[in-house]
Amino acid sequence: MVNAHTGNLAPASAERACADESPLAQIEFRKVTKMYGGVVALRDFSLTVRKGEFLTILGPSGSGKTTALMILAGFEAPSSGDVLIAQNSVAAVPSFRRDQGIVFQSYALFPHMTVRQNLEFPLEMRGMKASDRLAKVDRMLERVHLKDFGLRMPSQLSGGQQQRVALARALIADSPILLLDEPLGALDRNLREQMQSEIKQLHREFGKTTICVTHDQEEALTLSDRIVVMRAGRIEQVDTPEALYDRPTSRFVANFLGEANILSQVGFEGGAPAGKIAMIRPERIAISSLASRPVDAENRQSVTGHVEEMTYAGPLRKYHVRVRDEVLVVREHVAAGQPVFQPGDQIQLSWLRSDIRLLAE
Numbered sequence: 001m002v003n004a005h006t007g008n009l010a011p012a013s014a015e016r017a018c019a020d021e022s023p024l025a026q027i028e029f030r031k032v033t034k035m036y037g038g039v040v041a042l043r044d045f046s047l048t049v050r051k052g053e054f055l056t057i058l059g060p061s062g063s064g065k066t067t068a069l070m071i072l073a074g075f076e077a078p079s080s081g082d083v084l085i086a087q088n089s090v091a092a093v094p095s096f097r098r099d100q101g102i103v104f105q106s107y108a109l110f111p112h113m114t115v116r117q118n119l120e121f122p123l124e125m126r127g128m129k130a131s132d133r134l135a136k137v138d139r140m141l142e143r144v145h146l147k148d149f150g151l152r153m154p155s156q157l158s159g160g161q162q163q164r165v166a167l168a169r170a171l172i173a174d175s176p177i178l179l180l181d182e183p184l185g186a187l188d189r190n191l192r193e194q195m196q197s198e199i200k201q202l203h204r205e206f207g208k209t210t211i212c213v214t215h216d217q218e219e220a221l222t223l224s225d226r227i228v229v230m231r232a233g234r235i236e237q238v239d240t241p242e243a244l245y246d247r248p249t250s251r252f253v254a255n256f257l258g259e260a261n262i263l264s265q266v267g268f269e270g271g272a273p274a275g276k277i278a279m280i281r282p283e284r285i286a287i288s289s290l291a292s293r294p295v296d297a298e299n300r301q302s303v304t305g306h307v308e309e310m311t312y313a314g315p316l317r318k319y320h321v322r323v324r325d326e327v328l329v330v331r332e333h334v335a336a337g338q339p340v341f342q343p344g345d346q347i348q349l350s351w352l353r354s355d356i357r358l359l360a361e
């Protein structure tokens with residue numbers, strides 16, 4: 001469906017010497033709805049992306065993430081609503097004139113071209129002369145640590161190297177906007193982490209307005225200035241990574257971004273208001289022996305329970321604790337001198353009342 005190869009092309013007349021001179025690269029979705037027959041892929045999607053921002057669209061499979069990106073790229077047309085780039089509607093602008101660098105999960109490099117030729121292609125399409133292209137490609141190869149790989153074919157590169165070429169190709173034409181569609185999805189875990197910091201560094205350096213689509217929460221939390229959480233075609237919450245994790249507004253977001261203890265029976269002293277539920281993150285709960293009195297006890301709520309399970313996960317210790325009919329998850333950083341509890345131990349849990357979050361059901 002997507003012609004990845006034309007993704008970052010723009011007419012020569014549109015070329016700028018440097019991305020910093022570009023007009024506002026701000027993106028605005030205005031009440032965009034996309035229907036596929038009877039399926040609503042995206043409903044009333046409104047969002048403003050600031051210049052230079054790294055924004056991630058995060059959500060489960062089928063929530064509309066790719067649809068939003070494809071509409072912005074011009075590969076799909078909205079059923080209603082509008083998209084603006086630098087304050088102008090792009091409804092009538094075809095994808096190849098939208099001046100966006102695009103990276104797909106499957107790399108989408110030209111398989112019959114060398115790495116150099118892959119990087120030269122967008123420059124050639126903009127009418128840049130050969131000597132300038134050469135210098136630019138050299139600089140970019142150096143930048144993405146692929147100086148010695150210019151003459152290789154994509155099939156002769158590892159997954160991580162191919163992905164670096166794809167990133168380099170999306171960046172080389174100095175488009176003010178970078179679109180990343182599950183860019184690290186095909187890489188194994190270690191490589192993914194390495195590429196995450198590479199992408200972060202490139203973002204700092206090039207300052208492109210970047211929109212990334214992923215279903216990987218950790219990736220979203222690591223990379224983004226802001227995250228849009230999608231659910232069934234709608235925006236559930238837009239916020240900074242820290243705010244989304246610390247102050248989710250709904251049970252869906254709390255569960256989607258990390259582990260959440262919903263305090264239904266243990267409750268929340270005074271009771272949660274109607275239609276709201278009380279939630280606390282596992283690392284906000286302290287575990288201690290029955291005899292000990294928690295520091296700051298007057299600000300804390302305490303309950304007793306017994307340990308059902310204890311597991312080590314590297315620097316963390318994780319407990320499953322039964323409190324009445326509920327099992328709460330507690331996560332603590334392993335530290336010297338800390339008591340370690342075993343299954344069956346009677347213990348107390350406590351948390352600061354201010355760490356409880358009230359969420360929509």
Ligand SMILES: Nc1ncnc2c1ncn2[C@@H]1O[C@H](COP(=O)(O)OP(=O)(O)OP(=O)(O)O)[C@@H](O)[C@H]1O
Pocket residue numbers: 036039040041042059060061062063064065066067068215
């Ligand atoms: N070309 C199409 N024809 C019909 N339905 C489609 C089409 N493209 C997407 N959809 C539907 O629209 C909804 C949103 O799809 P979309 O690909 O945007 O989700 P997503 O969040 O990107 O999912 P994933 O993470 O699995 O890629 C889904 O229900 C999907 O089945």
